[in-house]
Amino acid sequence: MKRARLGPWIAVILGAIYFLVPLIATFEFSLRVRRNQYSFDAYANVLGDPHFQASFLYSTLIAFATIVVGVMLVVPTAYWVQLRLPKLRPVIEFITLLPLVVPAIVIVFGYLRIYNSSSWLPLTGSPASTNVLLVFGYVTLALPYLYRSVDTGLRTIDVRTLTEAAESLGARWPRILFTIIFPNVRVAIIGGAFLTFAIVIGEFTFAALLDRPAFGPYLQLVGANRAYEPAALSIIAFAITWACMGLIQIFGRDRRTGVAARP
Amino acid sequence: MTFLVLDGLQKIYGTHQVVQRFDLSVERGEFISFLGSSGCGKTTTLRMVAGFETPTVGTIRVDGRDVTQLAPNQRKVGMVFQSYALFPNMTVAQNVAFGLKVAGKSPAEIKTRVGEMLELIKLPKLADRYPYQMSGGQQQRVALARAIATKPQILLLDEPLSALDAKIRVSLRDDIRTLQRELGITTIYVTHDQEEALSMSDRIVVMSEGRMEQVGTPFEIYNRPATRFVASFVGHLNLLKATVVAPSEGRITVNGQAIRTAAALNGVPVGAPLTLALRPEAIRIGASETGNRLDGTISDVAFLGAIVRIRVQVGDNRLSLDTFNNPGSPPPARGEAVHLGFSPEDLHSVSDA
Ligand SMILES: Nc1ncnc2c1ncn2[C@@H]1O[C@H](COP(=O)(O)OP(=O)(O)OP(=O)(O)O)[C@@H](O)[C@H]1O
Ligand SMILES: [Mg+2]
Numbered sequence: 368m369k370r371a372r373l374g375p376w377i378a379v380i381l382g383a384i385y386f387l388v389p390l391i392a393t394f395e396f397s398l399r400v401r402r403n404q405y406s407f408d409a410y411a412n413v414l415g416d417p418h419f420q421a422s423f424l425y426s427t428l429i430a431f432a433t434i435v436v437g438v439m440l441v442v443p444t445a446y447w448v449q450l451r452l453p454k455l456r457p458v459i460e461f462i463t464l465l466p467l468v469v470p471a472i473v474i475v476f477g478y479l480r481i482y483n484s485s486s487w488l489p490l491t492g493s494p495a496s497t498n499v500l501l502v503f504g505y506v507t508l509a510l511p512y513l514y515r516s517v518d519t520g521l522r523t524i525d526v527r528t529l530t531e532a533a534e535s536l537g538a539r540w541p542r543i544l545f546t547i548i549f550p551n552v553r554v555a556i557i558g559g560a561f562l563t564f565a566i567v568i569g570e571f572t573f574a575a576l577l578d579r580p581a582f583g584p585y586l587q588l589v590g591a592n593r594a595y596e597p598a599a600l601s602i603i604a605f606a607i608t609w610a611c612m613g614l615i616q617i618f619g620r621d622r623r624t625g626v627a628a629r630p
Numbered sequence: 631m632t633f634l635v636l637d638g639l640q641k642i643y644g645t646h647q648v649v650q651r652f653d654l655s656v657e658r659g660e661f662i663s664f665l666g667s668s669g670c671g672k673t674t675t676l677r678m679v680a681g682f683e684t685p686t687v688g689t690i691r692v693d694g695r696d697v698t699q700l701a702p703n704q705r706k707v708g709m710v711f712q713s714y715a716l717f718p719n720m721t722v723a724q725n726v727a728f729g730l731k732v733a734g735k736s737p738a739e740i741k742t743r744v745g746e747m748l749e750l751i752k753l754p755k756l757a758d759r760y761p762y763q764m765s766g767g768q769q770q771r772v773a774l775a776r777a778i779a780t781k782p783q784i785l786l787l788d789e790p791l792s793a794l795d796a797k798i799r800v801s802l803r804d805d806i807r808t809l810q811r812e813l814g815i816t817t818i819y820v821t822h823d824q825e826e827a828l829s830m831s832d833r834i835v836v837m838s839e840g841r842m843e844q845v846g847t848p849f850e851i852y853n854r855p856a857t858r859f860v861a862s863f864v865g866h867l868n869l870l871k872a873t874v875v876a877p878s879e880g881r882i883t884v885n886g887q888a889i890r891t892a893a894a895l896n897g898v899p900v901g902a903p904l905t906l907a908l909r910p911e912a913i914r915i916g917a918s919e920t921g922n923r924l925d926g927t928i929s930d931v932a933f934l935g936a937i938v939r940i941r942v943q944v945g946d947n948r949l950s951l952d953t954f955n956n957p958g959s960p961p962p963a964r965g966e967a968v969h970l971g972f973s974p975e976d977l978h979s980v981s982d983a
Binding site: 529533534537538542546547553 | 680681682701702703704705706707708709711713715716717718719728729732733773776777780786
């Protein structure tokens with residue numbers, strides 16, 4: 368009997384080693400800026416770097432914009448599909464999964480071709496409009512996660528009957544959407560939002576090719592030119608990702624039932 | 631005065647005719663039940679009144695106005711659902727206030743009205759609870775309060791009690807009826823429970839396979855079923871196979887024994903077979919001198935407490951009858967020969983439709 372339990376444990380331990388050893392090694396390396404002594408100098412350098420602050424702030428703002436645009440696009444769509452066009456659901460699901468199949472580089476080259484400065488809609492013409500294009504691009508990237516999360520959230524409530532109840536009380540669709548649908552899929556929206564944030568913060572391809580001062584290109588720049596700071600940045604990025612995961616867990620708990628939302 | 635008119639309503643999904651020619655005039659303040667078995671089109675008809683479905687043919691008029699093409703949120707119709715459908719993100723008070731807010735009432739007005747409503751449904755202390763913190767019965771009361779808070783012209787209820795257990799069902803049914811009477815609100819109540827329909831309604835519409843079988847007061851529906859379907863669906867009814875002897879005098883035979891009906895059987899030829907309905911409570915054991923008499927054998931006795939249900943075989947007809955328990959004498963035994971007495975007035979011919 369004892370022997371039968373050994374196998375799984377070995378697998379767990381091997382898995383842990385596989386993930387933890389590089390992490391610990393990176394962390395250890397990031398502390399070795401000074402010769403014979405561990406220090407957090409690399410972290411101080413990174414956090415004190417104005418480029419770090421600017422690019423991180425930029426990416427955070429872009430992430431928020433992405434979340435707002437994405438939620439405003441996805442929630443009404445998923446709601447409408449579930450309410451009136453259930454037959455279209457597989458089609459919509461397929462479309463939302465496309466960004467996982469089509470590489471980001473292909474999407475961004477497509478954008479550059481369609482929206483270049485000599486096109487009918489020259490979005491790449493100015494920094495402000497390029498930012499808009501970047502947000503739209505990120506909405507596309509976040510679509511698979513956001514749509515799934517919201518769609519699952521909508522399935523846990525009786526969308527159709529709640530809508531009819533509200534309609535019979537005289538409500539029109541904007542009120543139904545904002546006072547009934549949004550609050551009831553709040554947990555799902557928050558979950559999708561943190562995932563979106565994690566994706567946008569680390570994204571490189573779009574930001575680099577559209578030449579925006581985002582965090583991804585900054586990471587790449589530091590990685591190519593410094594010794595210890597990239598390790599410190601990796602650890603910081605890792606911490607941010609885990610913080611997002613933790614926040615999903617915290618906010619993902621439904622205040623009304625105490626039950627964690629289904630992913 | 632006629633308030634709600636359903637005029638020749640039909641609903642067709644693809645090739646499936648779900649509702650066939652539904653004609654009904656409802657008085658202001660009347661309580662109407664749609665009664666029928668599953669899938670007969672009750673919900674579909676109700677949803678057409680609410681505006682969630684558009685009739686394929688026909689018109690709906692409320693207070694003289696044609697509302698057939700009006701959107702649900704324009705119809706001033708209160709709706710109560712089987713699944714309660716309370717908004718999960720709102721408290722009881724917020725749920726009840728929803729329609730008032732939509733109507734643009736002032737906060738003070740809303741507060742007063744919500745208070746009144748919660749008094750009315752006897753749950754004034756639960757204003758700050760969320761739906762998941764309440765029992766099904768309480769949730770359905772709140773749903774009712776929410777539906778009537780805006781003073782709708784018509785109240786529609788679709789099997790509001792069928793998710794609740796038996797005791798609550800009976801008490802809530804009385805509460806709904808009392809409330810409806812107090813407010814004088816025109817109501818359509820969908821149910822497949824005949825007891826509910828009989829005890830609550832001013833009039834009942836019995837439906838089967840998308841057709842209206844009969845419209846009438848509970849008394850009429852129960853005592854004078856117009857069709858065989860109504861007869862078998864409402865109440866416990868004995869159906870007798872008879873042969874016509876003299877139509878104009880109402881003379882017939884059942885299993886060779888001569889009896890008669892009170893009404894003349896005009897238009898039925900001599901010797902034709904006929905189906906007759908007879909309520910269990912109209913039959914007595916022991917023959918009476920003036921009325922009808924049938925001889926049979928007791929085939930089964932069920933002691934139900936206050937009531938004893940006895941089954942008697944008369945040829946190939948099996949009759950069921952109810953007698954009250956008599957502490958002084960035990961019920962008859964199986965196999966005993968009995969005489970059954972009943973008056974000709976209680977015997978009704980039913981059409982086979
Ligand atoms: N959207 C629809 N498309 C096609 N057929 C439908 C649709 N809605 C209802 N039906 C059919 O119409 C018939 C009547 O349905 P309805 O819901 O009105 O029945 P009901 O009398 O309310 O039954 P129940 O007591 O089970 O609620 C059923 O056979 C059902 O399958
Ligand atoms: Mg129904």
